[in-house]
Amino acid sequence: MRELVCDVAVIGAGTAGIAAYRAACESGVHAVLVEQGPGGTTCARVGCMPSKLLITAANAAFEARSADRFGVHVQGVQVRGREVLQRVRHERDRFVAGVFDGLHEYPEDSRIIGRAVFENDTTLRIDDAVRLRFKASVIATGSSPSVPEPLKGLGDRVLTTDTLFEIDDLPASIAVLGGGPVGLELAQAMSRLGVETALFDPAGTLGGLKDADLSAAAHEIFGEEIVLHLGATVERAESAGDGVTLHWSCKNAGTESAKFARVLSAAGRPPNLNGIGLERTQLSLDEKGMPAFDQRTLLCEGAPIFIAGDANQDRPVLHEASRQGSIAGRNAAAIARSDESAVARPERWVSLAMVFTDPQIAAIGNIEGRDGKVGRMDFCDQGRARVMGRNRGGLRIYTDRASQLVGAEIFGPGAEHLALVLAYAIEGRLSAQTLLDRPFYHPTLEEGLETALSSISA
Numbered sequence: 205m206r207e208l209v210c211d212v213a214v215i216g217a218g219t220a221g222i223a224a225y226r227a228a229c230e231s232g233v234h235a236v237l238v239e240q241g242p243g244g245t246t247c248a249r250v251g252c253m254p255s256k257l258l259i260t261a262a263n264a265a266f267e268a269r270s271a272d273r274f275g276v277h278v279q280g281v282q283v284r285g286r287e288v289l290q291r292v293r294h295e296r297d298r299f300v301a302g303v304f305d306g307l308h309e310y311p312e313d314s315r316i317i318g319r320a321v322f323e324n325d326t327t328l329r330i331d332d333a334v335r336l337r338f339k340a341s342v343i344a345t346g347s348s349p350s351v352p353e354p355l356k357g358l359g360d361r362v363l364t365t366d367t368l369f370e371i372d373d374l375p376a377s378i379a380v381l382g383g384g385p386v387g388l389e390l391a392q393a394m395s396r397l398g399v400e401t402a403l404f405d406p407a408g409t410l411g412g413l414k415d416a417d418l419s420a421a422a423h424e425i426f427g428e429e430i431v432l433h434l435g436a437t438v439e440r441a442e443s444a445g446d447g448v449t450l451h452w453s454c455k456n457a458g459t460e461s462a463k464f465a466r467v468l469s470a471a472g473r474p475p476n477l478n479g480i481g482l483e484r485t486q487l488s489l490d491e492k493g494m495p496a497f498d499q500r501t502l503l504c505e506g507a508p509i510f511i512a513g514d515a516n517q518d519r520p521v522l523h524e525a526s527r528q529g530s531i532a533g534r535n536a537a538a539i540a541r542s543d544e545s546a547v548a549r550p551e552r553w554v555s556l557a558m559v560f561t562d563p564q565i566a567a568i569g570n571i572e573g574r575d576g577k578v579g580r581m582d583f584c585d586q587g588r589a590r591v592m593g594r595n596r597g598g599l600r601i602y603t604d605r606a607s608q609l610v611g612a613e614i615f616g617p618g619a620e621h622l623a624l625v626l627a628y629a630i631e632g633r634l635s636a637q638t639l640l641d642r643p644f645y646h647p648t649l650e651e652g653l654e655t656a657l658s659s660i661s662a
């Protein structure tokens with residue numbers, strides 16, 4: 205077995221791992237990047253980018269069919285599933301290749317390909333071929349899709365986000381398990397591409413919406429395109445010809461069943477922590493094997509080990525993974541230099557999450573537990589939204605007692621752009637009145653923010 209020594213060992217070559225490796229190297233220490241599992245980052249390979257490619261194709265089909273509301277009549281819209289999926293994979297592979305090109309810039313002796321397992325607090329064993337001793341390490345192993353117990357053993361009839369984009373053609377029908385951001389996005393996309401789609405969620409919520417009125421609007425709007433089984437628990441599944449029969453139950457209702465060509469499990473992505481030897485370290489682990497860690501330094505309790513990105517389940521979105529990786533890498537370098545005073549504790553960014561459905565959903569900052577005012581706006585009568593024929597949904601803006609902006613929830617057109625404006629305002633600690641004093645160009649969707657802010661300041 206080869207014996208190697210480094211200052212910082214980074215486990216995982218995804219968004220957080222690459223950022224951690226770069227930050228450690230820029231800090232002047234000897235870092236080693238251990239690549240395990242399929243590379244290319246979750247975002248580029250199976251997450252943000254391929255899903256948005258599929259959604260874009262689905263929305264193109266939907267807009268073509270719906271153009272008659274503008275007096276534009278499009279005849280004979282055809283969705284050719286094989287062509288849709290071929291483009292998804294072609295563009296997806298370009299994004300992944302870009303990630304790999306970046307990795308190839310690193311010295312070969314600083315990269316090890318294999319599965320890393322902790323032997324103790326300062327040693328990794330990699331595929332029984334390399335023993336790597338380090339002074340500090342960063343766990344950036346990412347996450348993997350979970351498959352509910354009733355679906356196990358059904359083979360390729362069950363899809364996950366790791367396999368959905370590899371299918372040759374669109375199925376005739378699909379059941380999507382999970383009404384969170386990923387499940388809702390993909391369910392709507394499949395429906396708009398002509399796939400008979402049903403969505404199941406035991407919690408009865410869609411896209412993480414909290415506001416009761418916005419949630420009710422989402423149920424109505426998405427229910428026009430997708431068969432919704434909210435509050436339903438899938439209890440059993442079995443092969444049926446070349447498809448799957450699902451059996452589910454709802455509260456105060458009996459058991460129902462239906463057959464689907466495919467089932468998509470979108471019930472979450474737990475971190476890849478099992479089997480990497482954390483129990484051999486002195487880390488403080490909970491009942492699920494998650495180490496206790498400082499959310500600002502990313503340092504785990506009990507050993508010179510940091511954890512960043514999807515592996516820590518804190519904020520599993522790309523911009524947070526990249527920032528966390530950079531923080532963890534710099535702090536690991538500080539520990540490796542025995543300079544604990546250089547360990548940084550930066551303030552956390554305002555939380556920001558988006559769902560790329562139509563209408564879009566966004567949640568910014570603190571939308572629960574505040575005791576200030578609430579600004580409300582309905583897109584149904586918003587000028588630019590009506591011009592676009594996308595006048596559905598609404599937004600809520602929350603302040604604290606001093607009228608400082610603390611959070612917002614949006615369900616409507618252009619939510620991705622409105623959310624960024626509000627995130628910057630909250631990050632800048634602006635009051636509702638201060639943001640209201642900024643220019644709002646006419647006619648834009650941003651004028652909806654002006655309306656909501658005015659209701660706070662009235």
